[in-house]
Each structure stands twice: as structure tokens, then as C-alpha cells.
Amino acid sequence: MRNKKITVRETFSGEEIALLDVFWLFYNRKIYLAVSIVLFLIIGVIVANTTPVEYEATVEILSEGGDDGSAGGLSDLIGLAGVRTNRKSSGGGSGGLESDMYPQILRSSPFLLELMDEEFQFGRKRKLSLYEFFLQPEPKHFFATAADYLKDFPLNVKILLGFAKKKKLVTPKHVRKKMENYPSILILSGEEKKVMAQLKRRISIASDGRIISLTVKMPDRNVAAQLNTIVIEKLITYLSNYKTEKLRLDLEFIGERKAEAEIEYLKAQKELATFRDSNQGRMTKLAESREQYLTFEYNLAFNIYNTLSNQLEQAQIQVKKETPLFSEFEPVSIPGSPSEPKASKIITLYTGVGAVFGFLTLVLMLLVSYFKELAISKTN
Structure with a gap:
């Protein structure tokens, strides 16, 4: 049986290094490796149990796009008004948004600015808007909180002794500002950018064919489900408006022309009846000649009015046909268990770090012992 008390210098000074001797060097110092693993394991357990929880709420919806095709006789009607157009379709049948544009919509500034004004009940606290909530100090795990406390300890002592005053947390009111001469340019404050960054990190969307999956992560399970519902509703409204925008413009145009034609029709009718x-x-x-002229004017006004009325009805039908339909494939529900922190992964990670740290510590100790023994042998 090999000598378990063999020195480091004896192990590494020979022509060949015996692996068994190296094993015994580490084995005799196994207590350091065990202490490192246990210490980091305890740290992992503390971090896993003190890290703020996050809940994920997911909804899956099935998108059913509108029919492809043109807007019927809208181009002919617009031609009556002297407007020339080369477009083949008024609606978004083939010109709708691609699914890879959905994340860009959710990350757009106007969408997020509108979203951060929504108010929710966070636990037993008063109702807060997302803007107010995310400007509050974020909860941290035990060691991060302890580090912040130590960093602020001198200031806290001064405050306790009266040499300094505690800063009050001021939450500025969220106001969407625009440049005076350029209304389309937004002026974002630092607070707004901070809240927008939080929302971008917590809202994600994925599309697999016609199924759209939206996930929202929040520290409150009820707020996660509520925010998910609001986001998907706003997204559906945005998509519907985008897809039917051209048709709605045509509908508005026809409605205005119909109102004008109705006035002319009633005027011609009144003039003919009066005559x-x-x-x-x-x-x-x-x-008789005057009557024939008034009758012609009346018939022309009536035909134009009747044609516009029919075209308005067709345009209304076309808008409904082109409006995309969305149905819940998997409705959102209040999450039962938190998605973060993942205790098992955190503990495993810290245990692995402890093992690596312990092993490196043993290697360092062996190197120190080797050079120390080497120095002693030279002095002798």
C-alpha cells in the first residue's frame, strides 16, 4: 500500500508522476473541497429562496386572415370622382403584416408608451400604473441586498446621526412629449426608457404558422394574466386597423361622396317638384323644356346617389371580410407556480461552482506546498 503521507515535492520531483500519488495528495486534503462545496451549496439555497419570484402567463390565439381579393368596384367609383389609381386591392389580403413583424410592434415606442399607463393591483398595494411600478426599487436576493446595505452603510450612519437627509423617492408623472415643430418626433425621458426596457424584457411573442403565442412575465401572478390579456387585445386591434386601413379610407371617401350626392339629389327633387x-x-x-332639364338633373342625381349607396354597402361588407379574425386556441390562465427562480438549477450551478472553486483551491495549495518544500530543501 502506498504511503498516504507522501509530500508534494516527492510526488512531482521524480522522472514519472504516479497518478495514484497525485490522487492521495488530493484525497488527504479532501476536507477543503468538501467545505467549498457545502459553502457554495448553502449560498445557492439562500439565493434560490430569496430571489424575487416571477410568473409567466401565456396565451395562444389562432389567426384567421381575411379573404384575398380586391375591394369590388371601389376603383370604378373612385374613378367617377376623377381620381386615378393603379392598385389592384384596397385591403390587406396579401398585403398584411408578416408574423415576424409582431415582436417589432410590441417593442415599438408608441405601443409601449400606451401600455405603461395601464393600472393594476399589485398584491395589497394601491393600484399602480406600470410606469409607477417599474420606477420603484427592484427587489433583490439576500446577498445583493446585503451588498447594497454595506455600500450605503456610511450614508445611513450619517442619516442616523443627523448629518444627512434621506432622499425621497419621487416618481415623476408620465407625460408623452413631442417636439413643437415636429409632432411626429417623441421626446422620451430617462424614466420612460427604463420602463420601456423592462416591458421589452417581460413581453415576448412567437408565431408558428397561424398560431400566435404571447408570454408575459411579472412578479405578480394576477397582473401577469391581466397584462397578457391587455397586450393581446391591443395587438389584435393594431393588426385589424393596419389590415383594413386602406379599405376604411375608401369607406370614408365613399361616405363623404354619398352625403354630397344625397344633398344634390334632394335639391334636384325639390326643384322638380316646385316647378x-x-x-x-x-x-x-x-x-316643357325646363321640365325635361330638371327631370334629367333629378334622374342623374338619383342614379349617382343610388350607385354610391350600393357602393357604400359593398365597402362596408368588404371591410368586414378583410378584418382578420382571432380566436383563442389556448386561453390565458393565472399561473400557479413561479417560472423564476428555478431553485434546482441555481443550487446545481452554485454546487458546481463550489466544486470548481474547491478544486482550484487544492491546486493552489499544492503549488504553494511544492515551492515551500523546494525552498526548504535548498536551504538544507
């Missing part, structure tokens, strides 16, 4: 009432009985050739 006939004032020229009852035998009429002169001039009066």
Missing part, C-alpha cells in the same frame, strides 16, 4: 307645382295645366314649350 311642376307652379306649372300645372297647359305648359309652354319653354316650360
Whole structure:
């Protein structure tokens, strides 16, 4: 049996290094490796149990796009008004948003600015908007909190002794500002950018064919489900408006022309009726000519009004046809268990770090012992 008390210098000074001797060197110092593993294991358990929890709420919806095709006779009607157009389709059948654009919509500044004004009940606290909530100090695990406390300890002592005053947490009101001469340019404050960064990190969307999956992560399970519902509703509204925007513009155009045609039709009807009432009985050739002209004006106004009424109805039908439909494939539910922290992964990670740290410590100790023994042998 090999000598378990063999020195480091004896192990590494020979022509060949015996692996068994190296094993015994580490084995005799195994207590250091065990202490390192146990210490980091305890740290991992503390971090896993003090890290703020996060809940994920997910909804899956099935998208059913509108029919492809043109907007019927809208181009002919627009042509009556003297407007020339080369487009083949008014709607978004083939011109709708691609699914890879959904994340860009959710990350856009106007969308996030509108979203951060939504208010929620966070636990027993008063209702807070997302803007107010994310400007509060973020909860941290035990060691991060302890580090912050030690960093602020001198200031806290000064505050306790009256040499300094505690800073009050001021939450500025969220106001969307724009440049005076350029209304389309937004001016974002530092607080707004911070909140937007939080929302971008917590909202994610993925699309697999016609199924859209939206996930929202929040520290409160109820807020996670509520925010998920609000985000998907806003997204559906945005997609519907985008897909039918051109058709709605055509619908508005036809509606305005119909209103004008109705005024002209009623005017022509009144003029014809007034003329006939004032020229009852035998009429002169001039009066007959005037009646024929008024009748022609009336018939023309009526035909235009009737055509526009039909086209308006067709345009309304087309808007409904082109409006995309979304149905819940997997409805959102209040998450039962937190998605973060993942205790098993954290503990495993810290245990592995402890093992590596312990092993490196043993290697360092062996190197120190080797050079120390080497120095002693030279002095002797």
C-alpha cells in the first residue's frame, strides 16, 4: 500500500508522476473541497429562496386572415370622382403584416408608451400604473441586498446621526412629449426608457404558422394574466386597423361622396317638384323644356346617389371580410407556480461552482506546498 503521507515535492520531483500519488495528495486534503462545496451549496439555497419570484402567463390565439381579393368596384367609383389609381386591392389580403413583424410592434415606442399607463393591483398595494411600478426599487436576493446595505452603510450612519437627509423617492408623472415643430418626433425621458426596457424584457411573442403565442412575465401572478390579456387585445386591434386601413379610407371617401350626392339629389327633387307645382295645366314649350332639364338633373342625381349607396354597402361588407379574425386556441390562465427562480438549477450551478472553486483551491495549495518544500530543501 502506498504511503498516504507522501509530500508534494516527492510526488512531482521524480522522472514519472504516479497518478495514484497525485490522487492521495488530493484525497488527504479532501476536507477543503468538501467545505467549498457545502459553502457554495448553502449560498445557492439562500439565493434560490430569496430571489424575487416571477410568473409567466401565456396565451395562444389562432389567426384567421381575411379573404384575398380586391375591394369590388371601389376603383370604378373612385374613378367617377376623377381620381386615378393603379392598385389592384384596397385591403390587406396579401398585403398584411408578416408574423415576424409582431415582436417589432410590441417593442415599438408608441405601443409601449400606451401600455405603461395601464393600472393594476399589485398584491395589497394601491393600484399602480406600470410606469409607477417599474420606477420603484427592484427587489433583490439576500446577498445583493446585503451588498447594497454595506455600500450605503456610511450614508445611513450619517442619516442616523443627523448629518444627512434621506432622499425621497419621487416618481415623476408620465407625460408623452413631442417636439413643437415636429409632432411626429417623441421626446422620451430617462424614466420612460427604463420602463420601456423592462416591458421589452417581460413581453415576448412567437408565431408558428397561424398560431400566435404571447408570454408575459411579472412578479405578480394576477397582473401577469391581466397584462397578457391587455397586450393581446391591443395587438389584435393594431393588426385589424393596419389590415383594413386602406379599405376604411375608401369607406370614408365613399361616405363623404354619398352625403354630397344625397344633398344634390334632394335639391334636384325639390326643384322638380316646385316647378311642376307652379306649372300645372297647359305648359309652354319653354316650360316643357325646363321640365325635361330638371327631370334629367333629378334622374342623374338619383342614379349617382343610388350607385354610391350600393357602393357604400359593398365597402362596408368588404371591410368586414378583410378584418382578420382571432380566436383563442389556448386561453390565458393565472399561473400557479413561479417560472423564476428555478431553485434546482441555481443550487446545481452554485454546487458546481463550489466544486470548481474547491478544486482550484487544492491546486493552489499544492503549488504553494511544492515551492515551500523546494525552498526548504535548498536551504538544507
